[in-house]
Amino acid sequence: MHFLIYSYFFLRLQGGCQNDYIEIYDGPPKSSPLLGRICSSSHLTYTSSSNFMSVRFYSEYSSGSFRARYQSLPADQNTTLLCLPTYMYAVVDRHYLQSQGYSVGNISLADPQCTPNITSTEVIFNISYSDCGTSRQGNNETITYSNVIKVPAPGTVIKRQKDLHFHISCKMLQNTWVQVMYIADDIIDVNKTQYGRYEVSLTFYNSSTFQWPVHDFPYYVDMDQNLYLQASLHSSDQNLTVFVDTCVASPNSSDFRTLVYELSKSGCPSDSTYFLYPSPRSDIARFGFNSFSFVNRFPSVFLRCELLVCRYHDYPSRCYQGCVSRFRRNADSSHEQVNVVVGPVQLREAHAESRNIGPLGNAVS
Template structure:
């Protein structure tokens, strides 16, 4: 739908993250652009080949032609900036997903990298499945009639971990080597595999070295985090009831858990907001903690022996004159363990969301519903 310059507050930014299925690409076509006469200084649209803080800028537009952009991954970002000085027609754009190259596939899963090479592709280049090895020869692939499959852990099989500012990179290499003991007329193929982690985003890269045809596979995903209610501050027994029947002012104990094989990560509770509507956390919302700043006096954090866990509690309440169901949406941040400059170690931060950097992108988790005990529900055991 159209977005109009001049109808937003001064220096407002609207950002859309377009993410399609794995092994697909995003194709974005602009259908109308009239935001200012030229220069693209006041009002403009920017298109990024992935997350805006870490990806190449594909283009900045404010008037003129109607270009089409195609992402190199399954993710693209559109940023609309307006300074409210002038009003023009604005812009319209439409996106669709298109299949990516099927010769190679890379998925960055919570515990390992899943790399697949097509046997048809290997055969077309004159190679067999037996010529494909990992840098750590002890980690063998699974060979099927159609594919060579590697499941490569982040903390083994020669995977290298590197930290670069607010990112964590995991890399490994698959090699395809011609057989023969004396001479060869075929080039070795070096298939570099890399998962670049941007807090809550995995960027997956698969490419061949320069001694052969370049092939790229880029994917983006999300961290796998869940939040579970517990019966007491010992955090030994989970609550499996849904809805969870509670009493007013009852202590509610919650634990967030990050699913990842990397032991050098930690999780931080940035924001938790309650609402009677699981689809709307804006119209009627009560913040328990916001941007690391505690808003509810009953909120307490607990020590956790593991960095992948975050434990906290607050006291139950209900929304006045509304249905007794309460839903909770929490935003959590994943950081490098021990990195004192990361968001996880900054605590309360009082600034607007659009000023945040890529180090503060968050994972959203919705839990609930909570329901007050009344009538027949009074006898339920929680």
């Protein structure tokens, strides 16, 4: 799927082009090509190469505004790539390969031991992030997993076609898996880019031993009761670590701006009862605090936590810096941000006699 911003840009700006303008990026703004920069009303069209397009609005005046239209368009149907939590799901249309003169008999990955499922219409690969010859790289913005689907040209003694290579990449970038698929070293060039998210859960436990998760929904607690939470990253890549950066509470699961209470910020405790617990693995983070209620207004409390995912043993990364101010963050190593909402937690009624214990439903924002 591609996005198309079209028809017109209507701008109401107070400053000149140097201080008030709109930028359009072909993907996330920090690492994607700039498609255009606009500082006056105009009728322009921009098309993304993937299902991600960013529009960034700069204005030094509070009264600045803009309006634009957009629509989505179907992408190429010959190849499909999905970056799932534990593996890459890559599909190549069998009729497309045959129309280009290729046979699926010898199609393989970088590791030929990982074979595809071949149907009458498709060639399907389930590619592990930590196996099948998948390579892994990191830089100051992304964690990238790459593999290649190889289709040899026909012929045993000589060949008159180039081999066909589908290069597949999944990149963690700004809350998303960036999925890229393209054909290299051939006259046909197909690019596929999609976006997804890390799968992270946040669950209450009934004690600091973290043996029994809380099952009831909502979770009823006493005032000033010790609460224990575990954040878990679900990925086949064992070389990742998760860090709890910021947690805020709200009486409304869909509004974390109007009325909020800050438990931690930038890895630093904001609430006097907030506490970190040792973790048995790098893909788990544990913390706790004492329960409270919003004064005279709401019975329920929801938590929204910002979790960071980094490469394991990447000590310059944000996950290993601990409590720091945001302006001091080191940008030299990769880390990715995931937001999780959990709740509600409600104070137990005075007549309740027993605690409700069990897993809590999670919602990833």
